[in-house]
Amino acid sequence: MRNVAVIGAGMAGCVVARRLVDAGLSVHVFDKGRAAGGRMASRRAGLRRFDHGAQFMTVRGHAMRSWLDDWQRAGVIAPWEGACTADNARWVAVPGMNALAPRMLWGAELHAGTRVLALRRDRYGFALMTEAGPVADCFDAVVLTMPAPQATELLRSSDLEHAEAMRADLDRVRYEPCWSLMLAFDSRLPVEDVLRPAAGPLSWAARDSSKPQRDPSQECWVAHAGADWSTTHLESAPEDIATALTQSFLAQIPGSPSPVHQTAHRWRYARVSRALGRPCLWHPEIGLGYASDGCIGARIEDAFDSGFALADSLLGQDLASSGRRP
Ligand SMILES: Cc1cc2nc3c(=O)[nH]c(=O)nc-3n(C[C@H](O)[C@H](O)[C@H](O)COP(=O)(O)OP(=O)(O)OC[C@H]3O[C@@H](n4cnc5c(N)ncnc54)[C@H](O)[C@@H]3O)c2cc1C
Secondary structure (H helix, E strand, C coil): CCEEEEECCCHHHHHHHHHHHHCCCEEEEECCCCCCCCCCCCEEECCEEECCCCCCECCCCHHHHHHHHHHHHHCCEEECHHHCECCECCEEECCCHHHHHHHHCCCCEEECCCCEEEEEEECCEEEEEECCEECCCCECEEEECCCHHHHHHHHHCCCCCCHHHHHHHHCCCEEEEEEEEEEEECCCCCCCCEECCCCCCEEEEEEHHHCCCCCCCCEEEEEEECHHHHHHCCCCCHHHHHHHHHHHHHHCCCCCCCCCEEEEEEEEEEEEEECCCCCCEEECCCCEEECCHHHHCCCHHHHHHHHHHHHHHHHHHHHHHHCCCC
């Protein structure tokens, strides 16, 4: 196996790509987003910067722990002191949550802003159809790493053996949506860095500018609506959501000034509510795989572990078919 396409450049796709590049394979990573990172996302508004997706990482398992040390040495992650709990360090990428992906993808070829619409397979391997037309390269294997409903949609447009079995597995995965609110103020709010509202639409709010290597002179906040509220208001206009959630946020802080910036972003597939219960899916007969948080759980580390397991399967098969010993 020489040439592999990874579709999706979130944590799962980045882990797969990193391990395959390290094993000497040629890896092309395709993502419909403007940059890599997936739900580990950051957005700029002038001088302000917000992590409007995942807030932080916790690391419990051995596999991610060993990579964490390397990321720390490289200076691409740091502990978020204000949010760490006694038994759990909370790690953030610096200077924004999307900063880890480019480091992990070093050596892979990233095709950002490229939505893959369909896969085809003939005796030479996989061909990819994108919004911009067919990709010139031919791939020995393809790894899908997007949320399960998006992978199902892609497989439905692809005439592939084993796609039916993979779709049946993916149909079992469930997600909750999340409306994310980004707020900025001219002055510092007189509250702790992390708020957990007990009532109302919001389930979490944090001073984004308290994270390491953010600009502390900017008073930036990110707040998340709870899953039930986000589901009820899923199709509302972002401007209406921003207004409603801002009111709810300000109600938590009597006497707070009005924000100078407010926007809302919808995550349709934010958090996994029912995982597949298998580390990954791999069909060695055709070289088609799936890895993501949806396989294991709702955290970044689950996406990491799933990507790691997929790389094990793919590389294990590669060694077996080449007659080499693992
Ligand atoms: C609001 C929010 C808060 C969260 N908070 C936390 C937290 O504090 N801690 C934590 O551990 N986890 C948190 N999570 C969950 C965490 O972000 C995810 O578990 C993890 O990032 C998932 O990574 P992934 O690689 O599986 O998927 P993703 O990050 O979703 O990556 C999939 C990628 O596939 C791309 N893609 C999809 N379809 C196509 C296509 N057809 N062609 C090309 N590209 C495509 C997408 O653009 C995306 O970049 C949060 C998530 C959200 C949304």
